[in-house]
Amino acid sequence: MQVLEVNGCSVPVSNLEKVMYPEVGFTKAQVIDYYIRIAPVLMPHLHDRPITLKRYPDGVEGLFFYEKQCPSHRPQWVKTVRVPTDEKGPIHYCVLNDLPALLWAANLADLELHPFLHRAPAMERPTALAFDLDPGPRTDIVHCCQVALWIKELLDCLGVKSFPKTSGSKGLQIFAPLNTAVSYSNTKLFARAVAEHLEGKHPEAIVSRMQKPLRRGKVFIDWSQNDDHKTTVSVYSLRANSKPSVSTPVTWSEVTRCLKTNRADSLRFLSDEVLNRVEKQGDLFADVLTLKQHLPSLSSVTPNKHRKATSQCALLPQTIRPKPWVCAPWHLLLPIPTSFRHLSGL
Amino acid sequence: MNAIWKGSISFGLVNIPIALYSATKTEEIKFRLLRKTDHSPVNYRRVAEADGKEVPWDQIVKGYEYESGKFVILKDEDFKRVDVEATQTVDIACFVKLAEVNPVFFQKPYYMEPQKGGDKAYVLLRDALQASNKIAIARVVIKTRQHLAAIKPQENGLMLELMHFADELRHVDEFKVPTTTAIGKKELQMAESLIDSMSEPWKPDAFEDEYRKALEAVIKEKIEKGERAGPHPIHRIKPTNVIDLVSVLQKSLDESGRKRVARRKRVARSPSPAKPSRTRRA
Numbered sequence: 001m002q003v004l005e006v007n008g009c010s011v012p013v014s015n016l017e018k019v020m021y022p023e024v025g026f027t028k029a030q031v032i033d034y035y036i037r038i039a040p041v042l043m044p045h046l047h048d049r050p051i052t053l054k055r056y057p058d059g060v061e062g063l064f065f066y067e068k069q070c071p072s073h074r075p076q077w078v079k080t081v082r083v084p085t086d087e088k089g090p091i092h093y094c095v096l097n098d099l100p101a102l103l104w105a106a107n108l109a110d111l112e113l114h115p116f117l118h119r120a121p122a123m124e125r126p127t128a129l130a131f132d133l134d135p136g137p138r139t140d141i142v143h144c145c146q147v148a149l150w151i152k153e154l155l156d157c158l159g160v161k162s163f164p165k166t167s168g169s170k171g172l173q174i175f176a177p178l179n180t181a182v183s184y185s186n187t188k189l190f191a192r193a194v195a196e197h198l199e200g201k202h203p204e205a206i207v208s209r210m211q212k213p214l215r216r217g218k219v220f221i222d223w224s225q226n227d228d229h230k231t232t233v234s235v236y237s238l239r240a241n242s243k244p245s246v247s248t249p250v251t252w253s254e255v256t257r258c259l260k261t262n263r264a265d266s267l268r269f270l271s272d273e274v275l276n277r278v279e280k281q282g283d284l285f286a287d288v289l290t291l292k293q294h295l296p297s298l299s300s301v302t303p304n305k306h307r308k309a310t311s312q313c314a315l316l317p318q319t320i321r322p323k324p325w326v327c328a329p330w331h332l333l334l335p336i337p338t339s340f341r342h343l344s345g346l
Numbered sequence: 347m348n349a350i351w352k353g354s355i356s357f358g359l360v361n362i363p364i365a366l367y368s369a370t371k372t373e374e375i376k377f378r379l380l381r382k383t384d385h386s387p388v389n390y391r392r393v394a395e396a397d398g399k400e401v402p403w404d405q406i407v408k409g410y411e412y413e414s415g416k417f418v419i420l421k422d423e424d425f426k427r428v429d430v431e432a433t434q435t436v437d438i439a440c441f442v443k444l445a446e447v448n449p450v451f452f453q454k455p456y457y458m459e460p461q462k463g464g465d466k467a468y469v470l471l472r473d474a475l476q477a478s479n480k481i482a483i484a485r486v487v488i489k490t491r492q493h494l495a496a497i498k499p500q501e502n503g504l505m506l507e508l509m510h511f512a513d514e515l516r517h518v519d520e521f522k523v524p525t526t527t528a529i530g531k532k533e534l535q536m537a538e539s540l541i542d543s544m545s546e547p548w549k550p551d552a553f554e555d556e557y558r559k560a561l562e563a564v565i566k567e568k569i570e571k572g573e574r575a576g577p578h579p580i581h582r583i584k585p586t587n588v589i590d591l592v593s594v595l596q597k598s599l600d601e602s603g604r605k606r607v608a609r610r611k612r613v614a615r616s617p618s619p620a621k622p623s624r625t626r627r628a
Contacts, residue, residue: 002592006599016591029591036598099599 009100013107020059023242034271035106041283042236049115050093052231056109060240070094081120114231129176132222136215144172145259147219158296168239168247177291184228191223193301235285246274249284353434363461441480453508475499
């Protein structure tokens with residue numbers, strides 16, 4: 001067995017030559033190397049968070065499995081946290097608090113890191129509000145950028161700073177740091193209200209319900225991630241796509257530029273590009289760790305019937321309940337051949 | 347090419363001996379299933395649910411499950427008892443205009459080839475159908491079921507096209523389709539112009555299975571590249587550079603331990619944002 005000496009711990013490693021991303025020949029050694037190099041900015045985001053392992057023993061083209069229960073064969077220096085569940089008794093989740101633990105997980109082909117939004121032991125207190133923007137069929141990250149900017153505009157107006165990152169896959173995610181006393185039930189209600197409000201304002205572009213058939217041509221704002229049994233892919237985590245892409249923090253001006261130039265690939269970053277960005281820019285998500293913000297009251301997004309809207313944001317209309325399903329005009333759903341363009345003057 | 351069925355068309359007092367051949371060829375690419383480790387082909391076996399033992403064909407009978415877990419057994423002679431007369435004939439019931447039959451009824455086309463002594467009657471039926479612009483509606487039993495079928499002239503040949511019985515077709519009412527929606531005149535005009543601008547004579551050759559072509563190209567490329575694989579031994583040779591990889595990673599670890607990652611911040615931390623209204627807490 002081969003061993004890496006990391007901060008006084010011996011981390012066993014195996015099958016380093018195994019190709020995890022066949023399309024580009026990215027091996028397990030390169031996966032571990034990426035996590036070694038990204039660790040200084042990644043570790044603070046994982047600290048004390050229970051994590052679900054998503055393991056790809058045969059690489060990204062093989063079968064994968066989620067592992068909630070931290071494997072019993074773990075070395076003793078991998079910490080766990082006990083989380084009671086309703087059904088089958090407690091789950092002992094892994095907590096990746098130091099470099100040896102992170103590399104141990106990487107060696108288990110845990111390509112993707114999916115931590116919770118809370119830190120142990122405060123299991124009901126998310127440290128951030130999260131919006132997961134998932135582009136439906138016929139939309140891409142450029143559409144997500146538009147929706148992200150609407151969410152930012154609304155949050156800015158409520159005095160809440162937010163930070164965008166790519167999912168590393170197809171979508172975009174927005175984190176609003178809280179780091180104050182709050183509960184999942186409040187963040188979830190708030191996120192849902194924001195999603196439904198924006199859906200009401202832009203029914204042609206946004207859907208707030210999960211049903212797949214509704215998502216065609218629209219961006220799904222997944223507010224349900226704000227939940228004590230849901231995990232969200234970590235910033236700087238690799239993703240199991242054909243190439244080793246990374247969930248990358250970006251700036252709002254990059255989001256705006258992506259929308260203006262309509263270039264989806266401008267927000268796609270592979271592992272080595274992300275290491276270069278971190279070298280130059282540091283951790284664009286550093287504020288998410290420390291910035292203390294209070295969750296605005298729900299009434300700022302959903303005006304109470306019996307009271308005048310108290311929101312300082314004039315952009316909120318009185319009725320914010322979205323219509324159940326507003327159809328786009330049928331001809332927008334058809335592929336428009338170039339020969340049709342001359343008809344637009346009709 | 348083998349005939350799938352032999353019999354005769356029964357047309358008034360005339361019998362036309364014919365053989366039936368499939369008119370379509372499916373050009374699907376076939377894959378064999380192999381075991382990943384050594385590429386040995388994988389076979390299916392018919393095994394009994396009761397004890398997992400393989401069952402040879404001569405020990406297999408057909409059962410109809412009339413109630414969950416309860417079967418009634420139907421033997422070959424039982425099937426023969428059903429509609430004996432119809433089994434070897436295509437029984438013409440009537441003639442209708444082709445245009446009267448909705449194309450959704452047509453299911454699968456076959457060519458009919460006249461057998462010994464049938465040429466004259468075959469040509470007679472073909473030419474009469476052509477002259478009258480009609481098709482024959484018939485019943486035919488193939489294997490274990492009766493089909494509705496149409497006899498159509500097709501150039502010099504006669505086709506037998508199996509059809510659906512009316513009760514096999516779902517009705518559009520079973521689906522949620524809008525009856526009326528207010529459509530603007532302009533929208534309709536635009537749609538009609540779009541249809542006009544995309545209208546052209548029907549050229550069936552213009553369409554082909556692009557997926558199959560692309561898949562064939564991939565297969566050809568893999569064969570040419572020498573990625574052909576027969577069964578190969580399970581044990582692969584272990585690479586010799588394993589030790590190197592560990593030392594590369596160890597070096598990477600030592601480097602990143604020494605070097606502090608630049609943490610230049612581009613965005614200065616803004617002062618705590620204005621507190622939102624918190625009427626709910628008041």
